[in-house]
Amino acid sequence: MSTQTSIEWTEQTWNPAVGCSKVSPGCANCYAEAMAKRLKAMKVNGYENGFELSLLPNRLEEPLKRTKPTIYFVNSMSDLFHEDIPDDYIRQVFDVLRRAPQHTFQVLTKRAERMALFFKAYEPPKNAWIGVTVEDKQHGVPRLDWLRQVPAFIRFISVEPLLEDLGKLDLRGIHWVIVGGESGPKARPMQQEWVLSIKRQCDEQRSAFFFKQWGGWGVDGKKRAKKLNGRLLQGRTWDASPVVGL
Numbered sequence: 001m002s003t004q005t006s007i008e009w010t011e012q013t014w015n016p017a018v019g020c021s022k023v024s025p026g027c028a029n030c031y032a033e034a035m036a037k038r039l040k041a042m043k044v045n046g047y048e049n050g051f052e053l054s055l056l057p058n059r060l061e062e063p064l065k066r067t068k069p070t071i072y073f074v075n076s077m078s079d080l081f082h083e084d085i086p087d088d089y090i091r092q093v094f095d096v097l098r099r100a101p102q103h104t105f106q107v108l109t110k111r112a113e114r115m116a117l118f119f120k121a122y123e124p125p126k127n128a129w130i131g132v133t134v135e136d137k138q139h140g141v142p143r144l145d146w147l148r149q150v151p152a153f154i155r156f157i158s159v160e161p162l163l164e165d166l167g168k169l170d171l172r173g174i175h176w177v178i179v180g181g182e183s184g185p186k187a188r189p190m191q192q193e194w195v196l197s198i199k200r201q202c203d204e205q206r207s208a209f210f211f212k213q214w215g216g217w218g219v220d221g222k223k224r225a226k227k228l229n230g231r232l233l234q235g236r237t238w239d240a241s242p243v244v245g246l
Contacts, residue, residue: 002014002063002066008239010106012071016059017055019049023111026163031183057092066103071106108158109131128153129154130152130154131157135160137166161187189216195211211239
C-alpha cells in the first residue's frame with residue numbers, strides 16, 4: 001500500500017513488491033528487513049513472508065487512485081531490479097508510472113547493471129527519477145557508470161549509508177546527490193570529512209546536494225539517537241532539489 005513516510009527526500013512510499021536479499025556492505029543493517037519482520041509479527045497484509053521477496057500485483061494501481069501530485073519512493077521495502085523480479089513485472093510497474101503523469105516516482109537500486117540492461121529495451125517515462133545507492137568505493141561507485149547509461153529525466157544517487165571516503169567522483173549526468181549516515185543499533189560511523197568531500201564535488205560538478213541525516217553517530221563522533229544528531233552540516237541544512245540538463 002502507499003503510505004506517508006518520514007524519509008526527508010520523498011513524500012510517500014509505494015511497494016508493489018516487498019522483500020529483498022543482501023548484495024553489498026550497504027545492506028548489512030537493512031532498515032527494511034527489520035521493519036518487515038515487525039510488520040509480519042503485526043500481521044500486516046503483504047508481509048506474510050517477512051523479508052522474503054513477494055510480488056504484490058494488487059498494489060500496482062494504487063498511485064492511479066490519487067489525483068494530488070505526489071512524490072513516490074518506489075519499493076522502499078525492496079529493490080525493483082532484484083534478480084527474482086521478472087522483467088514483465090518491472091514493465092508493469094513502469095507502465096503505471098506512465099499512466100500517472102501527475103506524480104513523480106523515485107526508483108532506487110543496488111542492482112545497477114540489471115537496471116541499465118532493462119532500460120536498453122524500455123524507455124523510462126519522464127516522471128521516473130532513476131537512482132543507485134553508492135555506499136563505498138568497491139561496490140557503490142561503479143554503479144555510477146551503469147546509471148549514466150539510463151536515459152532518465154533525473155538521475156540521482158543515494159550515498160546512504162556512507163561507509164568511507166569515496167574519493168574522486170565522476171558526477172557527469174548525475175542531477176542529485178543524497179548523503180546520509182547509517183541509523184539503528186548497529187550503525188557504522190560517518191566522518192564529516194567524507195560528507196564535505198562529496199559536497200565540494202557536487203558544487204564543482206553542478207549536482208544538487210541533499211544532506212539527509214547524521215544517523216546514529218553525531219558529527220562529534222558520539223553515538224546517540226538519530227533525532228538528537230539531526231541534519232545540520234556546518235551549521236545549516238542542505239535540501240537542494242535536482243536540476244535538469246546536466
